[in-house]
Amino acid sequence: MNEITVIVPYFNEAEVIVETLEQLKAQTLSPSAVIMVNSSSTDNSSSAVDAWISQNQSSLPCQFRNLNSSTNTPGGSKAAGVDIATTDLVAFMDCGLKFSSEWLALQLEALLRDPNANWVSGGLITSGVGITDKCAIAHTYGYRRFRPCVPSSLLRRDIFETVGRFKDLRAGYDAQWVRDANRLGQKRLINEAVVVSYFDTSFAANLWQVFKKSILYARPTLRSGNTKTPTVYILAAILGLGITIFLPSLVVYCLAGYLLARIALVVKKSKSNSVYFLRPDRLVMLVLTGAVLDSGKLIGYLRGLIDLLSNK
Numbered sequence: 001m002n003e004i005t006v007i008v009p010y011f012n013e014a015e016v017i018v019e020t021l022e023q024l025k026a027q028t029l030s031p032s033a034v035i036m037v038n039s040s041s042t043d044n045s046s047s048a049v050d051a052w053i054s055q056n057q058s059s060l061p062c063q064f065r066n067l068n069s070s071t072n073t074p075g076g077s078k079a080a081g082v083d084i085a086t087t088d089l090v091a092f093m094d095c096g097l098k099f100s101s102e103w104l105a106l107q108l109e110a111l112l113r114d115p116n117a118n119w120v121s122g123g124l125i126t127s128g129v130g131i132t133d134k135c136a137i138a139h140t141y142g143y144r145r146f147r148p149c150v151p152s153s154l155l156r157r158d159i160f161e162t163v164g165r166f167k168d169l170r171a172g173y174d175a176q177w178v179r180d181a182n183r184l185g186q187k188r189l190i191n192e193a194v195v196v197s198y199f200d201t202s203f204a205a206n207l208w209q210v211f212k213k214s215i216l217y218a219r220p221t222l223r224s225g226n227t228k229t230p231t232v233y234i235l236a237a238i239l240g241l242g243i244t245i246f247l248p249s250l251v252v253y254c255l256a257g258y259l260l261a262r263i264a265l266v267v268k269k270s271k272s273n274s275v276y277f278l279r280p281d282r283l284v285m286l287v288l289t290g291a292v293l294d295s296g297k298l299i300g301y302l303r304g305l306i307d308l309l310s311n312k
Contacts, residue, residue, distance in 0.1 A: 122194025214296025
């Protein structure tokens, strides 16, 4: 039998968690179990899950469980869910995402078509709400791009015996795990018929939120031990400071180069959709958002370096 456990980590998702539960309940292919994993929420998300399960108990197609495991990150929460799953197949979804009632059915159909496949993913399309959010996703996910993602994925559970658990990190854990899976020859299918998108804001609604989120996501990256990005940022900051002090005449050229590089990155990630930002006011906000994003990342990486050196 193709029994599936759906694992959904959540942190302070009180505004959207009921909608996520309703979407899971409405799946045309009912899972065998749904495990909601609380990542140390400080709002009433957990009580909202408990209340919903209690109110819908008689009409639920399977067992819905609320796991308060004291995990602090999405990576740790996903790993905790996998640890207690008993089915041969495991699926991941995130709160705050819209997904079709046929999500599980489509993923199972795709996985069964290829007996050599270890897992199958759908894709996230990010459009953003407001110009700041659109600019932030243009720099990160890519504006209106289909990007394969772990949320929406269906996996054969034994893949974790080969690849290992997700690391207990807030950011970067999924990309690292995907790289490890590819390196170890775990075949991944991409099902373009499965698309997920955010209910509302995709990244951040304003520049202050962009800054804070960049710090939050960048800080744990050094602990992953599988990316050179923090080193590049820190060395670039040292180089920029040195040029400002000893070769101030080159500062303008360096800034121009930085701005062009940021715009080029948006074009690379957003492809043809980057034409949306060609209007002068949008271009200014695009550059400003990129600078705020990088400033937050740099601070996050430096704080992560301090954490690493102090063995936190």
